[in-house]
Amino acid sequence: MHSTKDNLQVLFEDNHLIVVNKRPGDIIQGDKTGDAPLLEVVKEYIAEKYNKPGAVFLGVVHRLDRPTSGVVVFARTSKALARLNKMFSERETEKIYWAIVKNPPPKLEDTLTHFLKRNSKQNKSYAHIKEVPDSKKAILHYKLLKKLDNYYLLEITLETGRHHQIRSQLSAIGCAIKGDLKYGFDRSNSDGSIHLHAKRLTLTHPVQKEEICIEATPPVDAVWNACN
Template identity: 40%
Template structure:
């Protein structure tokens, strides 16, 4: 189940898209990012979302030449859910400014092992990324290269040794949710990098971009993209109604 508030505007092209479109007009394209696709081209050489979206728009609108598609925010390769892209450089610039000025809202749903110590709380840590290993660790405040990471969490429910959490991401650090929750001994279901001791190889990480909210770069209207995870394990431990109520 996915949705968009307010209603989508503009032409969505003459053909059908290979992606689930949450919002589209002349300035923006909001989609449900499929899991296990890199957002940008990486060392694997696998097809990346940005290139696929350009080709998709080119085909649907019969556009000659190159298609512009601006990347405003990122999701880790194994993570799925709502993403917004800019179809013009002006829209990209204005959305990027919304990100910098903290007018860009990001809400995630995740399933973790165990249960956090409180029903809701704020996690504040300093994170340091090792680019060589593509891993992030929690370090002491003031550590050279360390960046402050802040998130708010709310426990939506617990079942079968797992908890469903709503995450309001207040800073956008690499692997932030995964590292910070592992830091309170609640690693994400399926996360091999930060929860290898409790997860099995091949499990899909249970982290989903549920809400992306921002002022429209042209109309200034507050816009929200909403996406609910697929009803596969462990998401299916909670109904889609409960998940949707949690983020609205």
């Protein structure tokens, strides 16, 4: 089920920003599939709710991969957009993810540092232990939160924001994410999702300067439900 203006899960909104819980399968911005992007869905929601004639301004601050779910922030003014962009690029936000993996991680908690090299043709990033040409340093911290019947729930704190970073780095330690065929999981999820969820985002409000912490509940399915 994709997000529409009528079923949008809004987690926070004011005059400056709007934060939604992205469903797996939603795309943030338009792509070659021609599917309605979340950006346009949120614009429709704002236009209807606030009875706004004409074009609605909405700025994309960051992205989540199509098969993932969770917290996504959009800016409602150009001033908020500029400040949020700066915050994200300077890593002044805290991003916490949940990932469900089949294999137990090598340690209960650890910091992973890799050099990721992106292959645009394959739309995939390869994790290397040492720096290679055109690679970017990627750092994340993980800890094991829970052992499920057949899987393990990991909590990930991102220090850098690279293309497919969590998917690539977890795959490199033998912990491919449930449903993620591209990074080595053995079968796909029936809805095309992967079990990676942007759980919590903490940032400073771009205008009011107060810290806000926004949490998103994972999608409803048997495996995610077992995590609560």
